[in-house]
Amino acid sequence: QVQLVESGGGLVQAGGSLRLSCAVPGRTFSSYGMGWFRQAPGKEREFVAAINYSGGSTSYQDSVKGRFTISKNNAKNTVYLEMNNLKPEDTAVYYCAAARTVLALRAPGRYDYWGQGTQVTVSS
Numbered sequence: 001q002v003q004l005v006e007s008g009g010g011l012v013q014a015g016g017s018l019r020l021s022c023a024v025p026g027r028t029f030s031s032y033g034m035g036w037f038r039q040a041p042g043k044e045r046e047f048v049a050a051i052n053y054s055g056g057s058t059s060y061q062d063s064v065k066g067r068f069t070i071s072k073n074n075a076k077n078t079v080y081l082e083m084n085n086l087k088p089e090d091t092a093v094y095y096c097a098a099a100r101t102v103l104a105l106r107a108p109g110r111y112d113y114w115g116q117g118t119q120v121t122v123s124s
């Protein structure tokens with residue numbers, strides 16, 4: 001079992017920025033496609049962003065395009081989600097996920113490992 005550890009969540013005002021990190025121990029991180037998902041109270045978990053194994057291909061939910069950036073550092077076994085111009089509707093628990101595939105996947109069911117989640121709260 002691979003344990004993913006997220007960090008970087010918190011409370012920020014609308015228009016502010018946060019950077020989430022997700023550390024993935026082990027020697028196979030460079031072969032994983034990685035994704036970020038979020039779940040707001042009373043809503044289903046939704047796709048936010050994904051990146052392929054090399055970091056050369058990314059995918060985003062339309063509502064975060066131009067504001068969020070996903071990146072992957074294979075030397076540090078870490079994936080990041082840089083979030084700028086945050087809005088109150090971005091408030092949610094954010095989850096990191098890893099898939100044993102080279103692709104950048106949007107479907108949560110395609111992911112094999114999940115983190116515990118980190119809370120992001122954006123005040124208006």
